[in-house]
Amino acid sequence: VRVELTETQRQLRDTIRAFAAERLRPTAAATDRDGRVPRELVAELGRLGVMGCVVPERYGGAGFDHVAYALAIEELAAACASTAAIVTAHASLATWPILAFGSDAQRARYLPKLASGEWLGCFASSVEGGLVARRDRDDWVLDGRARFVANASEAHVAVAVAAVDPDGVSAFVVETASPGWRVESVAERTGLRGAAPGDVALEAVRVPRANRLGDEAGGAAIAGRTLDAARIATAATAVGIARACLEDSLVYARQRRAFGQPLAEFQGLQWRLADMAAAVEAGRLLTLRAASLFDRGLPYSGEASMAKLYAAESAMALATQAVQMHGGYGYTREFAVERYFRDATVIASAAGTPEALRLAVADHLLGETARA
Numbered sequence: 001v002r003v004e005l006t007e008t009q010r011q012l013r014d015t016i017r018a019f020a021a022e023r024l025r026p027t028a029a030a031t032d033r034d035g036r037v038p039r040e041l042v043a044e045l046g047r048l049g050v051m052g053c054v055v056p057e058r059y060g061g062a063g064f065d066h067v068a069y070a071l072a073i074e075e076l077a078a079a080c081a082s083t084a085a086i087v088t089a090h091a092s093l094a095t096w097p098i099l100a101f102g103s104d105a106q107r108a109r110y111l112p113k114l115a116s117g118e119w120l121g122c123f124a125s126s127v128e129g130g131l132v133a134r135r136d137r138d139d140w141v142l143d144g145r146a147r148f149v150a151n152a153s154e155a156h157v158a159v160a161v162a163a164v165d166p167d168g169v170s171a172f173v174v175e176t177a178s179p180g181w182r183v184e185s186v187a188e189r190t191g192l193r194g195a196a197p198g199d200v201a202l203e204a205v206r207v208p209r210a211n212r213l214g215d216e217a218g219g220a221a222i223a224g225r226t227l228d229a230a231r232i233a234t235a236a237t238a239v240g241i242a243r244a245c246l247e248d249s250l251v252y253a254r255q256r257r258a259f260g261q262p263l264a265e266f267q268g269l270q271w272r273l274a275d276m277a278a279a280v281e282a283g284r285l286l287t288l289r290a291a292s293l294f295d296r297g298l299p300y301s302g303e304a305s306m307a308k309l310y311a312a313e314s315a316m317a318l319a320t321q322a323v324q325m326h327g328g329y330g331y332t333r334e335f336a337v338e339r340y341f342r343d344a345t346v347i348a349s350a351a352g353t354p355e356a357l358r359l360a361v362a363d364h365l366l367g368e369t370a371r372a
């Protein structure tokens with residue numbers, strides 16, 4: 001697979017790189033410390049077209065492809081991984097399933113507001129039977145809890161996946177202003193704190209019948225395909241974190257002198273930096289390959305799982321190395337590497353834990369045998 005960037009993709013990447021340097025890098029530590037979604041930055045990202053990156057122009061989006069989207073997410077993450085996580089939850093987990101599986105009426109009502117960033121989206125899944133839906137006359141009524149929902153406290157719209165009797169699963173578009181939708185206060189999070197993953201409790205939330213997404217029995221497939229697609233952006237987030245680890249280590253290795261010379265002159269550290277650079281490139285290529293397959297309408301699920309698995313594990317390894325290379329300073333908040341370390345650990349579990357991704361890749365390799 002050849003991944004050669006078009007002029008449009010390069011332009012978007014460079015625009016977001018400039019925005020990230022000017023607006024995100026200086027505020028990333030505060031976003032992390034405050035642990036809340038920075039609404040003013042989200043509004044700016046809406047104006048830049050990032051919130052509706054892959055939404056067609058007829059719905060008010062920017063109409064970019066997934067390669068461009070992945071490049072934009074990497075740029076955001078290299079400056080502020082929380083912001084990349086906010087955009088991913090909004091664009092991949094909430095907006096994309098409405099675009100891909102929504103009715104004309106659902107698309108017309110939700111996509112323009114989501115694409116502009118006026119409304120923020122989130123995704124609440126009930127993997128362990130946390131959300132339950134039952135029919136009541138013309139409505140559905142949703143009850144239960146969903147945990148670790150990114151953007152929960154600020155979201156206007158949620159794609160919620162709920163169990164339906166007898167053993168089906170349905171997906172719904174839920175407006176969070178509906179009576180009975182409540183975001184619970186949560187314990188302090190380790191990383192990606194700006195995306196403020198919160199717990200949501202639903203108590204008899206009424207959802208009009210017209211807001212069911214796809215077929216009544218289609219919820220599991222919608223959730224699966226949404227998570228598959230989101231793995232591309234999550235992998236790009238991990239690549240951005242890994243890149244930040246490399247870039248900050250390069251700066252530090254040049255400036256810090258030990259035993260009479262800059263760290264950068266120790267060959268052992270040069271080897272480490274070379275390995276870090278190779279891992280960043282490999283993660284990016286896997287991610288862009290999955291995005292490119294997606295854009296051409298080809299199967300991409302196994303490749304997206306591999307990209308997310310490799311990029312997330314690389315981010316964790318590079319974050320450990322970056323902290324070590326900063327010596328004692330690596331453990332202080334004076335340098336950003338301790339934040340990269342916390343963010344890398346958390347990105348590993350979002351949109352598929354390493355174990356879940358290995359099982360998904362094995363499934364692609366072995367098919368029925370892996371499922372036996």
Ligand SMILES: Cc1cc2nc3c(=O)[nH]c(=O)nc-3n(C[C@H](O)[C@H](O)[C@H](O)COP(=O)(O)OP(=O)(O)OC[C@H]3O[C@@H](n4cnc5c(N)ncnc54)[C@H](O)[C@@H]3O)c2cc1C
Pocket residue numbers: 089093122123124125126146147148149150151192197346347349350351352353354355356
């Ligand atoms: C930053 C972040 C953002 C998130 N955002 C959202 C969101 O927006 N919306 C949402 O609905 N959810 C969200 N989640 C939740 C996320 O999807 C779950 O945390 C994830 O699916 C893991 O589920 P769990 O926490 O219940 O872990 P568990 O399922 O309890 O797993 C615990 C451990 O056991 C391992 N394990 C489980 N089963 C197997 C197996 N068969 N073989 C081997 N190992 C196994 C797992 O890999 C993991 O390491 C988010 C999570 C994080 C960390």
